[in-house]
Amino acid sequence: MVIALPPATAPPVTLVPTHTVSHATPAPHGWTSYTVRSGDTLIGLAATFRTTPRALAVKNGLQDARQLWAGSTIQVPGRVGSTAKAAPRSTGRTLGAHTVRAGETLTSIADRYRTTVPSIAKANGISTRAFIFPGQTLRLSATSRASGATSTATKAGSAKASGTAYRVRSGDTLLGIASRHGRTVSALVKANGLRGTVIHAGQRLVIPAAAARRTEAPNTFFGIRYPDKVVANAARNRQILAGRTVPTRAQTRTMIAATARRHGVDPRLALAISMQESGWNQRQVSVANAVGIMQVIPSGGEWASSLIGRRLNLLDAQDNVTAGVVMLRALTRSAGSEDVAIAGYYQGLSSVQSRGMYSDTKRYVAGIKALKGRM
Template structure:
């Protein structure tokens, strides 16, 4: 997404408040079924699921910890029967499956930053179903945590292990030890749904880890495609590039699969998502533009914040999986609001407001043609 931040912001401001409810789609099957769980299919909505199974919408919300602003994706399991989670005491909130800081903030009316302060946590703290968060009152003192094991310099042949402590997250561990999240999962046989537990021993390096020296990273200039960007934007871009280059990243082949899997999971044509990612970065995660467009999907921070609102959790654009989610969520958003595939592709580059108001620019048309050609490769 190689364009100015003001263009990217315009799509979020055009027409007033940004809608958070993205549950429109084709109706699900009309006849009721007796299965206790419904697996979400492309085009499903909570309203359609309610009608198909004869379960009142309010009961779906209660059973699954959802509300009118919740977003569902293909593959999600929606409970149709059973008991709801126990009600939390006043001033507390019990974390539900798939909860994130953003969605909890909307449900409780307490900002994500304030929730983190009250509970002695941070944006990188992993939330677990059943965890009880304080939503009012004085800030909680952080639980005593053993001093983290210092990150040793990996040496060929050394196997490095780390014991998980309370408050650890995959992202925090990856940053501390300069190893990518995909590599951590590969070394430990974990998946995206795996949870960390205090006392769990992780393999950090099997002796083959190589990290690109930070000093070798070339600084990003302030000019791109004829535009010159302010110094604070390029300074942030250089810092993000330094962070990305300081830890191993997925190979282009691995990143391509991450984008493909993310698109399938979120109900977006994988060829379209792959066409965008190939055009933007050639699937290179350690890529940042002078406009501070980050990662394989080249998402600028303000669009990352918007994508976080769309998916209901805080996304970290420096994480390969979150970067893919942010890009695919925005692809879905603009495609749902444009009359043709090409205008949706152009909106990813120009911004939705710019395309709807003024049509595709010359640069936009070139971008569309490039993405279209890339789609044919996949």
């Protein structure tokens, strides 16, 4: 969404841990090269290669964990009879591979295959809290099918104790589910360990207990607090759209692609961004009053109106798509690269150019590019 979630005054920092369990020798078999994969963390790599996050940081000159990104090459401890570039071996029986879909988490994937998050994390050499994105391929390991089933049952029991289990149906959105159960979107995100707001049919969610609602401010989202007026306007727009007929997902997809072609924007890019932002749902309105299919806030709508030369109504599906597409066109022309344009749609182009991409922005860009490849 364009500037719908204003960034903090400084980018979020994930510092290298200063207090860790040390090993007598960080690299008893010497060091070798390793290509960082999406979801890798210093802590996860340290566990995989039997060293410490601090030793990895010192060896590679890393000041903080933000300097670790997919595709970069770092030095890690070598292993006897193997190389660091080889994928970490799983001690369990391999079940196959799974391509991550929008809205999936490690927990939902583990539930689906009746395995555990630690088993998947170990099979892929990633942290159990690693960020995953649509299009990513994960190896599946049946280290303990029985324990996986037990884990699922335990989580189901835990859900009953702390909340209610809910199976996502076609057409559901986090906003709609939150509204029906009297919860906030941020409460659902926190309760389910989600990295975003996109969900998919068949996904299992936990609806937190009502008591949790008292700790959630109604005008906050992902830790950002919005003025009461903005929240009230968002509620009003949500109510208006609830009473309107909106296009189906198939109709929305056709509309986005046609509008993108008409304005010289790559249809796959526009489809990917709109899928990530709203799941192609015109009724989606965030607490920050980002409206509709392209999740455009009012100031973004004013900008888009000036770009196209007429007043755009963000509550109208076609106008909403047009607003997002023409802004994306302007960002692409100004940014100099597609990655920066995508980042600008999420973080704001001026912020990206002056501060660089924040860690969550980098994840957003990676997710959009993965989605684009599937459109």
